[in-house]
Amino acid sequence: MAFPLRVCAICSEEFELKPDKPGFANRCPACSEAEGTEPVTKAGMDADERKSLKEANEARRRAMRDLLYRKDS
Numbered sequence: 001m002a003f004p005l006r007v008c009a010i011c012s013e014e015f016e017l018k019p020d021k022p023g024f025a026n027r028c029p030a031c032s033e034a035e036g037t038e039p040v041t042k043a044g045m046d047a048d049e050r051k052s053l054k055e056a057n058e059a060r061r062r063a064m065r066d067l068l069y070r071k072d073s
């Protein structure tokens with residue numbers, strides 16, 4: 001059974017437009033797949049978040065140390 005041929009809008013390759021093809025009708029299966037596997041969320045934190053987290057940790061450590069010294073003396 002023949003499917004209508006389409007030209008991919010991304011890579012300009014001809015592909016068969018199958019009824020169950022996922023993704024856009026004007027993109028070949030390979031380009032539809034590439035789009036779908038792109039990560040949705042950015043990994044990790046940005047510099048500001050890292051900095052504030054570091055400062056919070058240092059403040060906590062300092063408070064803890066003050067507490068210990070106060071207990072000792």
Ligand SMILES: [Zn+2]
Nearest residue numbers: 008011028031
């Ligand atoms: Zn393509």
